[in-house]
Amino acid sequence: MLDYGLDLSEVNRDIALPDLVIEGRELDDLVSSHSDWTLPTPAAGWTIAHQIAHLAAADANVLIALRDPQAFDAELKRADADGPDHADLVADAGAALPSSDLLRQWRTGRTELAAALAEIPLTHEFPWYGSQLTPQLMVPLRLMETWAHGQDIYDTLGATHAPTTRLRHVAALGVAGIPLSFYAAQLPTPPNPFRVELTAPTGETWTWGPDDARQRVHGSALDFCLRVTHRRPLSATALTATGPDAQQWLEIARVFL
Structure with missing residues (x-):
């Protein structure tokens, strides 16, 4: 399971x-x-x-x-x-x-x-x-699936998929997907905690993980959601990682197998 x-x-x-x-x-x-x-x-x-x-x-x-x-x-x-x-x-x-x-x-x-x-x-x-x-x-x-597959359609039609606070649900799944990401890549899940700080569409900051975590991810909530749903490669986002585990996670991040 x-x-x-x-x-x-x-x-x-x-x-x-x-x-x-x-x-x-x-x-x-x-x-x-x-x-x-x-x-x-x-x-x-x-x-x-x-x-x-x-x-x-x-x-x-x-x-x-x-x-x-x-x-x-x-x-x-x-x-x-x-x-x-x-x-x-x-x-x-x-x-x-x-x-x-x-x-x-x-x-x-x-x-x-x-x-x-x-x-x-x-x-x-x-x-x-x-x-x-x-x-x-x-x-x-x-919601995540509807948003992600919807993104493909927005991209196809050249329409703007305006980010909303609904992205919080997708982002939370993305953070929760750390073990899943490493499992899918056949890699051990890092033992140390991650800190994720994302800028919401409203301008506020959404955070997960302890303040003093050394493995850290920063960026916009939109970029993060596009990345964890595999709608954009990491290179097409402005996400940044501090620490080797955080960097590796962004490279393999996913919310589904």
């Missing part, structure tokens, strides 16, 4: 869930105003339709996992059988639908998911890929 290691005291569902809804609505406004969903996005082989299909499928799978964990076993078996091609195959299937049908499917699914995540106890555990998760963690995870 993978442990995302998030300090759940940071997650407030009353804030995170409305933020998830708004993130989806803003992306909906963008894609519904463009008729050509066949445009290629920065993700190799994925069009705008693939990006939306991926989000719709993930929302649907969370609902299945919440409502019928045994039924979700079938999805896990399909994922195992497909191997690393699973996400591409699912996105291909969704992208083959008429864009109007895909848009309707995504809208319906994310509305149902938001309602389900609002009602279920925060600590209720349900199966996910390689892990057991709770609604308290799934809410920011869905």
Whole structure:
């Protein structure tokens, strides 16, 4: 099992869930105003339709996992059988639908998911890929995915993806992803603590970790979120690291396997 290691005291569902809804609505406004969903996005082989299909499928799978964990076993078996091609195959299937049908499917699914995540106890555990998760963690995870895949679409359309305080949820997952980053790179997690100081879109500073930590990361919250979601290479950001472990982390940082 993978442990995302998030300090759940940071997650407030009353804030995170409305933020998830708004993130989806803003992306909906963008894609519904463009008729050509066949445009290629920065993700190799994925069009705008693939990006939306991926989000719709993930929302649907969370609902299945919440409502019928045994039924979700079938999805896990399909994922195992497909191997690393699973996400591409699912996105291909969704992208083959008429864009109007895909848009309707995504809208319906994310509305149902938001309602389900609002009602279920925060600590209720349900199966996910390689892990057991709770609604308290799934809410920011869905927001992160919506924001990240949305970034690909904004980039494709040359539209401005204005940073907001919703990035705090993504950044918190990024910080929590330190062990995951080193695990994925098949490296031992450094034993010493990290200090992360990010400039929020409002100009305030968001911080994680002890003040006296020697391994430190500084920069904008936007750059950090773009980096940990692999939407930008480190060289395309203005992030800075103090200490070899912090530098290595920025080079391998991720919030998903």
